[in-house]
Amino acid sequence: MKKDTPSLPDQTPSHEAESKEPAVLAQPQEYVRKPRRTLPFNEIFSVRTDVDTATLLTHACETLAALNMMTANIADDFTGSQRSRLLAIRQLSIMTEMLVNRAVENLDPVNLVPRTTAPVVH
Numbered sequence: 001m002k003k004d005t006p007s008l009p010d011q012t013p014s015h016e017a018e019s020k021e022p023a024v025l026a027q028p029q030e031y032v033r034k035p036r037r038t039l040p041f042n043e044i045f046s047v048r049t050d051v052d053t054a055t056l057l058t059h060a061c062e063t064l065a066a067l068n069m070m071t072a073n074i075a076d077d078f079t080g081s082q083r084s085r086l087l088a089i090r091q092l093s094i095m096t097e098m099l100v101n102r103a104v105e106n107l108d109p110v111n112l113v114p115r116t117t118a119p120v121v122h
Contacts, residue, residue, distance in 0.1 A: 057104045064097035 047056070068090055075086035 054104060054107050057100050057107070061097055061100040061104065064093050064100060067093045068097065 071086050071090040071093065075083050075090065078086060
């Protein structure tokens with residue numbers, strides 16, 4: 001008794017398959033969306049108006065500290081003038097971080113460090 005076997009796809013030798021160029025998928029122009037105008041950052045991103053100044057400065061300081069570390073790490077990969085420019089950016093971020101820290105201290109010098117334990121009440 002003869003069994004029916006499904007037909008296998010046409011197999012071309014590997015050297016013939018390599019010579020064929022891959023098909024290029026064309027994208028119709030109608031799917032490419034072009035913006036009418038470029039929006040400035042202040043229309044895309046915003047900061048809540050009800051956030052207090054100390055919180056804003058604290059987040060700014062943390063962001064500057066992260067920028068400081070990133071530029072230090074990137075500067076290690078470069079030499080010469082590129083490294084000097086990255087280190088200058090790092091120095092500017094450190095100086096700005098110091099200014100923000102001083103502004104936080106001037107705003108609320110007593111409550112700089114949040115309490116980690118509950119206050120003792122007798």
